[in-house]
Amino acid sequence: MGCSLDKFGRTTSQTHYTLTQEFFNRLLDKGYVYKANYKQQYCSKCNRFLPDRYIQGTCPRCGGEKARGDACEVCGSYLKPSELKDPYCVSCRTKPEIRETTHWFFKLSVFQTFLKEWISNNEELSPNVKNYASQWLKGDLNDWCITRDLSWGVPVPLEEADGKVIYVWFDAPIGYLSSTVDWAESSGDKEKWKSFWKEDEGRMIHFIGKDIIYHHAIFWPALLKAHGGYNLPHKIIAGEYLTLERKKMSKSRGWVINVDEYLKKYDPDPLRYYLIVVSPLNKDADFSWDEYIRRNNDELADILGNFIHRSLIFTSRFFNEKIPKPGKIKENDKEILQAIKKTKKEVGDLIESCDFHRALRKIIELAAVGNRYLNNKEPWKTIKKDPENAATTLYLADQIVKSISILLEPFLPFSAEKIWTFLNLSDSVHNQKWKDIEKPVPPNHAINVSTPIFKKINLDQINEKR
Ligand SMILES: [Zn+2]
Ligand SMILES: [Zn+2]
Structure with missing residues (x-):
């Protein structure tokens, strides 16, 4: 898919283990972590304390079956294992017994006021994240048990905690920090991780699924605040669910499209286009073949592909495969240059705010502007009576084509590169800078012969696949 x-x-x-233990010790030193006795589910047949996900039972909130020890998938509630009704061990189906054990707790309750302010004043959190987190903060936050009796995981760095490990949701977000440190190390500049985590302008943007908003918008900022010295998340974008033909995807029931299967028959870009355009990230989205075909045929092929193909084909045919030298640029021609400039600014801003869906639509709109311009100016007619006029028209249309190639690169990289190759420009579109979007392709520059970029798909082809 080009990712x-x-x-x-x-x-x-190893970096992760070290940083997690350092984190734990610091919170302990600062008094944000304390020891207490804790009742936990123990399976006498398996001879062990059960991790939350190894216990199932009935949800105390909605009565849903097969709720896990940490969450109910039916109603989306976050749960404690001790709350489950009729609990049983997932491995052996035995009813677990409650045994007392010692654990360490994080004083999440201390951060209630801080979190309320951080969330309500934060314009960078997407609305679904804000709503969800605010709901949680209406009630009182409980302290979190952050250790477990398990054989795998990061060991608690205390002698008295032999055999205990740190709870995965304590150390999972620390993984963002440790992997940035590892990334800097492997890039040859050991200190580079600080530009994200330490410096004022450092920005961390989390792209998550909506089922883990709690951990990223409440738990993680509180941990960072407790530790001190690290930047808080700059943005949290929580994607909603994607269904397939209006039904929940399921690997076990075969209701799923595997990417490798898809790629045997279709190109990556139409799917990238579809997913970006239909998923505004804060709403549920659906994939359907009919809609996929419609988007591919009506938007990619008929608007974007058609504009690029017409501009380049007329240029080749009328001007000997060279970008024509423009004549006088009139008012209605200037509008084209303004449209390029405006789209560059808008798309740039929308990418910055992670509004990819609207950004991509703006690029399609620019192609539509190009199509209307060609239709109004009719260079295929004016080429005989007024070749200078036709030259101006195609010169400007080709500039749109070039700007679209760079604009499109983050979204549809394969198509962007094809356009770049048709234009016979040096290097690759992947190495171009945003500021070069407006830089014109000069007159007399020779271009290559182009072919349509997007293939139309017919329904029969898909039905056979379906
Ligand atoms: Zn439930
Ligand atoms: Zn068991």
Whole structure:
């Protein structure tokens, strides 16, 4: 799909263990972590305390079955294992017994006022994150048990805590920090992680699913505040669910489209386009084949692809495969240059605010402006009577094509590169700078022969696949 990662980190790295233990000790020293006895579910048959996800039972809030020890998928409630009705061990189905054990707790309750202010005054949190977190903060926050009796995980760095590890949701977000440190280390500039976590202008943007808003908007900022010295998240964007033909996707029921299967038959960009355009990130979205075809055919092929193809084909045909030299730029021609400038600014701002869906729509609108311009100016007619006019028209249309190539690069990288190649420009579109969007392709520059960028898909093709 053309996605790549600067760093793929795991919470099993040595850096992660060290930082997590340092974090824990610091909170303990500052008095934000305390020891207490805790009742936990113990399976006498498996001979162990059960991790939250190894206990299932009936949800005390909605009566839903198979609620896990930490959450109910039916009503979305966050739960404690001791709250479950009729609990049983997932491994052996035995009813667990409650046994007392010693654990360490984080004083989350101390941060209630801080969190309320941080969330209500924060314009950078997406509305669904804000609403969800505010709901939580209406009630009193409870302290969090942050250790477990388990054999895997980061060991609690205290002698008296032999055999105990740190709870995954305490150390998972620390993984963001440790993987930034590891990334800096492997890039050859050890100190680079500080530009995100320490410096005033450092920005951390979390892209998460909506089921873990609690951990990112409440728990993690409180941990960072307690520790001190690190930046808080700058933005939290929580994606909602994606359904397939209006039904929940499920691997086990086969109701799913695997990306590798998709790629055997279709290009990555139409799917990238679809997912960006239909998912505004704060609303549920649906994938349907009919809608996929409609978007591909009506928007990508008919608006974007058609504009680019027409501009380049007429340029080739009428001007010997060279960008024409423009004549006098009149008022209605100037509008084209203004449209490029305006779109560059708008798309840039929308990317900054992570509003990718509107940003991509702006680029399609620019192609629509180009199509209308060609239709009004009709260079295929004026080429005989007024070739200078046709030259101006196609010169400007080609400038839109060039700007679209750079604008499109973050969204549809394969198509952007194709356009760049048709224009016969040096280097790759992936290495261009945003400021170069307005830089014109000069007259007499030779271009390559172009082909349509987006293939139309017909329904029969899809039905067979379905
Ligand atoms: Zn429930
Ligand atoms: Zn068991």
